[in-house]
Amino acid sequence: MTQHQHEPQHGPERSQDTGTPDDTAATAESDPLRREVDELVGRWLSLPEVAEVLDADVTRVRSLLDDGALLAVRRGRPRVLSVPAALVEPEPLPGLAGTLTVLGDAGYDDLEALRWLFSPQPTLGQDTPVARMRAGQRAEIRRLAQALAF
Numbered sequence: 001m002t003q004h005q006h007e008p009q010h011g012p013e014r015s016q017d018t019g020t021p022d023d024t025a026a027t028a029e030s031d032p033l034r035r036e037v038d039e040l041v042g043r044w045l046s047l048p049e050v051a052e053v054l055d056a057d058v059t060r061v062r063s064l065l066d067d068g069a070l071l072a073v074r075r076g077r078p079r080v081l082s083v084p085a086a087l088v089e090p091e092p093l094p095g096l097a098g099t100l101t102v103l104g105d106a107g108y109d110d111l112e113a114l115r116w117l118f119s120p121q122p123t124l125g126q127d128t129p130v131a132r133m134r135a136g137q138r139a140e141i142r143r144l145a146q147a148l149a150f
Contacts, residue, residue, distance in 0.1 A: 033111050034075070040118035044075065044082040045089075053088050069097040073110055084114065086130050093130065095138030102142055106149035116148070 038044075050070075051058045064070040065081070070088070072081040087093045103113040120126040121144070129141045 033115065034073075037073070037111050037114045037118070038075065040115060041084040041086070043085040045085050047072070047081055047083070050083045050088055054092065067097070068100050068104075071096075071100060071110055071114060073114065084118070086118075086134075093133055094136070095133055095142070099129070099133065099138070099142055099145055102145040103148070106145060108148070116145075 045053065047058050047061050050061045054061065061070070061083075065072055070083060070092075072083045074080065075082045087096060099117075100113060103116065108116065117129045120128055123144060124132055124140075129144065133141050
């Protein structure tokens, strides 16, 4: 990529869905953001595991990813797309697609969005946005996400 080209905001993570080699695999373990997100998220599911949880096929899961209704990043060895279990268990997280759109509009890439969703927030009494969304407080979380753009 030349210095004049602009990489799409979700390019590195989303483009890897095509099965092309991950050019960041060698440095992923040394990436502090990836390590932080891995620690915050805890349990991850592969796409076949997500399909099983959702009682769907992997094609449907990939469609959810393409539509921005679900979020996955490449992790592990070999590098495979993985979804935080909390986004789909015990059921798909209500309002996730809209919140991901707002975070993307605020300039967050996939890893940054995951970090925000799974980090305790002082304005939420140290709850995470995911926990509050699970509790039905989607509007509150979207308002907080919108404020990130300013």
